[in-house]
Amino acid sequence: MNAKGIVHKYGNNIDTDVIIPARYLNTADHSELAKHCMEDIDTEFVNKVNKGDIMVGGANFGCGSSREHAPIAIKASGIDCVIAKSFARIFYRNAINIGLAILECPEASEKIENGDTVSVDFDTGVITNETKGEQYQAQPFPEFIKEIIRANGLLNSIKNRQN
Amino acid sequence: MGMTMTQKILAAGAGLDNVVAGQLIRVKLSLVLGNDITTPVAINEFEKNGFNGVFDKSKIAMVMDHFVPNKDIKAAQQTKQCRCFAGKFDIDNYFDVGEMGIEHALLPEKGLVAPGDIVIGADSHTCTYGALGAFSTGVGSTDMAAGMATGEAWFKVPEAIKFNLTGKLKPFVSGKDVILYIIGKIGVDGALYKSMEFTGEGVSELSVDDRLCIANMAIEAGAKNGIFEVDDQTLAYVKERVNREYKVYTADEDAVYERVINIDLGAIEPTVACPHLPENTKDASMLSHVKIDQVVIGSCTNGRISDLKIAAEILKGKHIAKGVRCIVIPATPTIYREAMKAGYIDTFMEAGCAVSTPTCGPCLGGYMGILAENEVAVATTNRNFVGRMGHVTSKIFLASPAVAAASALTGVITDPRNV
Numbered sequence: 001m002n003a004k005g006i007v008h009k010y011g012n013n014i015d016t017d018v019i020i021p022a023r024y025l026n027t028a029d030h031s032e033l034a035k036h037c038m039e040d041i042d043t044e045f046v047n048k049v050n051k052g053d054i055m056v057g058g059a060n061f062g063c064g065s066s067r068e069h070a071p072i073a074i075k076a077s078g079i080d081c082v083i084a085k086s087f088a089r090i091f092y093r094n095a096i097n098i099g100l101a102i103l104e105c106p107e108a109s110e111k112i113e114n115g116d117t118v119s120v121d122f123d124t125g126v127i128t129n130e131t132k133g134e135q136y137q138a139q140p141f142p143e144f145i146k147e148i149i150r151a152n153g154l155l156n157s158i159k160n161r162q163n
Numbered sequence: 164m165g166m167t168m169t170q171k172i173l174a175a176g177a178g179l180d181n182v183v184a185g186q187l188i189r190v191k192l193s194l195v196l197g198n199d200i201t202t203p204v205a206i207n208e209f210e211k212n213g214f215n216g217v218f219d220k221s222k223i224a225m226v227m228d229h230f231v232p233n234k235d236i237k238a239a240q241q242t243k244q245c246r247c248f249a250g251k252f253d254i255d256n257y258f259d260v261g262e263m264g265i266e267h268a269l270l271p272e273k274g275l276v277a278p279g280d281i282v283i284g285a286d287s288h289t290c291t292y293g294a295l296g297a298f299s300t301g302v303g304s305t306d307m308a309a310g311m312a313t314g315e316a317w318f319k320v321p322e323a324i325k326f327n328l329t330g331k332l333k334p335f336v337s338g339k340d341v342i343l344y345i346i347g348k349i350g351v352d353g354a355l356y357k358s359m360e361f362t363g364e365g366v367s368e369l370s371v372d373d374r375l376c377i378a379n380m381a382i383e384a385g386a387k388n389g390i391f392e393v394d395d396q397t398l399a400y401v402k403e404r405v406n407r408e409y410k411v412y413t414a415d416e417d418a419v420y421e422r423v424i425n426i427d428l429g430a431i432e433p434t435v436a437c438p439h440l441p442e443n444t445k446d447a448s449m450l451s452h453v454k455i456d457q458v459v460i461g462s463c464t465n466g467r468i469s470d471l472k473i474a475a476e477i478l479k480g481k482h483i484a485k486g487v488r489c490i491v492i493p494a495t496p497t498i499y500r501e502a503m504k505a506g507y508i509d510t511f512m513e514a515g516c517a518v519s520t521p522t523c524g525p526c527l528g529g530y531m532g533i534l535a536e537n538e539v540a541v542a543t544t545n546r547n548f549v550g551r552m553g554h555v556t557s558k559i560f561l562a563s564p565a566v567a568a569a570s571a572l573t574g575v576i577t578d579p580r581n582v
Contacts, residue, residue, distance in 0.1 A: 013351055013440060017548040022527040026230060026237035028204045040550040060352040060385060064546060065527070066287040068204050068303035089356050089387055090287055094303035144187040144317070154305050155212040158313060 003080040003101065004119035004130075005053035007112055008045060010038075012058035016070040016091065019062065025069055033069050034076035049078050054120070056112050057084040062091025071095040081120050083127060083138070085109040096145055097154040103127065105138035165415030167323040168390050169358040172298040172412050176281045184322035184419075192222065193297075194275060195310035196284030198266055198523075199227040203241045204304035205285060206248045209311060217252045218314030224256040224275060225249055226266035229523045231259070234530040264495025264521040267291035267379060267463035272495055274404030278393045278411045283307070283316050288463050288545065290381045293390035294374035295397055296411060300388045321387045323358035324349075325420040328365025330429035335579040337473070338373030339465055339543065339563035342380040343434040345426065347444030355385035357421060360414065362392045365428045371400045372469040379464050380545050383441040433578050435541075436561040439549050447566045450576035456538040458489040458571040459552075460564050461519075462526045465543035466494025468501050470564040475507035477568040477579055478514040484574030489516040490525060490532045516571070528552045534559075541570045 018040045020033055027033070038045040055074060061084035062070060071094050074082065081101040095102045101122060108127045112118060116131040125138040141149065151157035166174060166182065174182040176190030197205055202225055217223055225245050230238035242259070249257035256275060263269065267288050270276050278296035282289060287301035302316065310316050326345065346353070359381045361374070369377070374391050381389025391397070393411045401409070433447040460466075460474050471493060483489050491511045493499035499521065502508050511518050525532030526544040534540055534553030540560065542552065547559035562570070565579035572582050 015546075015548045017527070017546065017551050021550055022200075022229075022529055025200045025529075026235060026241060028207060028241070040555045060355065063351060063385065064287065064548060066201065066285055066289075066301040066303055068201065068285075068305060071303075072204075086352065086355060088352070088385060090301050090303060090382075093306065097303060097305035097309075142187065154309050155208055155214075155312075158309055159212060 002119065002121055003052065003054060005080060006050065007054050007056050007114060007116045007118050008049060009056045009112065009114040010041065013060045013063055014057045015064035016062060016067050017064055019070040020067065020073040025067060028069070030072055030076040033073040037073040037077040046077060051078040052080050053078055054118050055079045055082045056109060057082065058109055059085045061087050063088035066090045068094045068098060071098055071100045075100040083108050096148055099149065099153045103138040105136050108136040108138065111136065164419060165417035167358060167418045167420065168360055168392065168412055168414040169298055169323060169388060170320055171414070172279055172281060173318060173320055182320045184320050186320045187317065188320060189315050189317050190281055192283060192310055192314050192316055193280035194222050194224060194282045195307060196224045196226070196266060196270065196282065196286065196289060197307045198229050198286050199231055199242050199245055200229045201285035201304045201307065202245045205307040205311065206244060208305050208308040214312040217311045220253050221255045222314065223254050223311055224270060225254060226258045226269055227260065227263050228265050228521065229527065230529050231263065231522060232520065262496065264498070265463045265466055265523055268466055268494035268498065271295060271375065272404065272497055274406060277401055277405045277407070277409035278397065279409050283310050287382045288379050290386065290388050291375055291379040291463060293378040293381065293388050294371065295401060296391060296393035298388055298390065301382060321356055321358045322421045323360045324354055325423045326359060326361045327423055327425045328361060328363040328428055329425065330365055330427045331368045332428050332431065335565045336431055336433055337563045337565065338369060338376035340431050340434040341428065342377045343436050343441065343444050343561065344431045346380065346384050346441045347434065349384055351383060351440050351442045352385040354381065357386055359384065359386045359389040361389065365426070366392060367394055367396065368428060370469060371396055372467045375467065376464055383545060433563060433566050435566060435576060436547055438547050438558040438560070441547060441561060447562065447576060448578040453560065453576040454539065454574060455487060455541050455570055455576065457532065457534060457540040458487060458567050459525050459532055459540060459542040459544060460567050461492025461494060462523065462544040463494065464545045465564050466492055466498065468498050470543065471498065471502045471507050474564040474568040475510040477565060477582060478572065479510045481514055481572055483515045483571040487571055487574050489571040490519060491516045492519045492522060494521055496521065525552060541567050541576060543567050
């Protein structure tokens with residue numbers, strides 16, 4: 001599994017209230033949520049983003065509420081992968097549980113700039129910055145989590161186990 | 164190697180003699196919680212994946228509290244979806260308008276959480292129940308769906324930071340000031356992925372309400388959970404409410420902690436978190452230049468009876484400043500009635516405050532007190548992120564009920580010892 005796209009870069013402590021403001025949580029419809037993704041810090045994001053793009057954040061990405069609507073909104077907006085220095089723990093497990101690829105990599109978070117073209121190899125954890133000609137090594141997932149991702153989400157992995 | 168309090172509870176839940184930090188385990192759950200925002204997403208996943216039964220109808224709680232009483236048609240549809248699901252599976256602990264309160268005030272009050280429990284909730288402030296010596300943590304809706312279907316959840320065993328509490332709080336200083344002070348000290352990711360274990364002789368100086376408030380905001384330091392050692396106060400609180408067996412766990416003497424932080428409760432001042440992160444703390448006395456438009460006293464953090472009591476004592480016989488709106492939200496119907504009997508509701512209304520039925524409403528900018536452009540609020544809630552309570556240019560200062568009430572009187576951020 002791989003991803004390649006243009007980077008949308010944000011700073012530290014990107015919280016779930018700016019990823020998807022609570023005023024839109026009266027629906028669980030994925031495409032409705034996607035329309036308002038990042039709205040409170042970047043009104044242009046939804047117009048700029050293309051399918052397959054990559055989001056890069058700083059430390060503590062996804063902090064705040066447990067709303068799964070946050071990774072859902074990011075995924076439904078077209079983003080294939082989020083790379084950050086570190087993730088807030090509920091966002092981290094939510095992303096895995098719904099099948100949004102996320103990678104922790106402080107070096108990539110620091111060196112990648114907005115608009116760079118980046119490709120990601122999820123098997124090796126290697127992130128290639130094609131614009132700058134650099135490579136960064138992300139933390140690979142433990143086997144337990146790979147199993148959930150291979151099953152395309154937590155509930156599928158439970159179903160597989162039960163059968 | 165010794166285990167922390169959290170590690171011991173998780174080991175028991177996993178049926179293991181011993182666990183170590185970093186280990187991935189699957190544990191049995193005592194309770195699975197969701198609200199009117201997160202449960203619909205869980206139900207969609209549950210149904211999409213073809214699950215046709217819940218693991219235990221007495222171990223699931225659904226609390227309609229975020230946009231309830233329904234704020235609009237879409238919210239009404241979401242509540243209806245939860246109500247139908249709860250009806251279909253005969254969920255014992257489904258709480259709707261009239262019975263519902265803010266989930267993290269309601270569940271302890273109803274005796275649904277006890278020491279040694281393992282609780283997941285599709286709400287980040289589920290960490291509140293650590294105040295009673297339970298392991299409880301926020302998860303997402305897919306985890307909730309999996310929990311409802313299987314009664315299990317996966318966890319990475321966390322390491323812990325030990326907070327050794329000493330001393331005694333000064334008058335007008337409460338649990339809220341303690342947790343804001345701690346977050347100011349360690350930062351919003353200072354306890355990322357970790358447990359915050361509260362121990363030491365100072366614990367006995369904190370009321371159960373103070374402990375619930377402190378554990379509630381552990382997530383605001385990035386923690387997986389916050390947990391207090393169980394003492395006589397905890398046992399007295401639980402004895403009045405819990406009608407089942409439970410087990411008290413204590414950390415091993417040789418438990419390994421990532422670090423130990425000493426907190427002298429007596430050194431903590433009335434503390435305020437400035438926009439736009441809970442770690443931006445200052446003493447309330449340094450912020451008297453900040454003019455405010457709105458005050459909110461309530462939420463899962465500070466909507467309990469002791470919170471209303473201190474606010475009422477400060478507001479009694481006085482009137483809030485001209486141009487300030489003050490909204491008071493008792494967190495549960497029981498708290499509301501208690502406040503009514505004690506005369507607090509009269510005090511609030513005589514002072515010019517609006518008093519609402521329980522709801523999370525304004526805390527997350529849902530409804531009931533949305534802020535306009537450039538408006539400033541003092542709120543006893545838990546997050547002051549950009550746009551959290553309304554317009555993206557509005558500002559939120561997080562504070563205790565005492566600071567909030569004092570500020571409502573003066574129209575600027577005020578140390579409650581100065582009114």
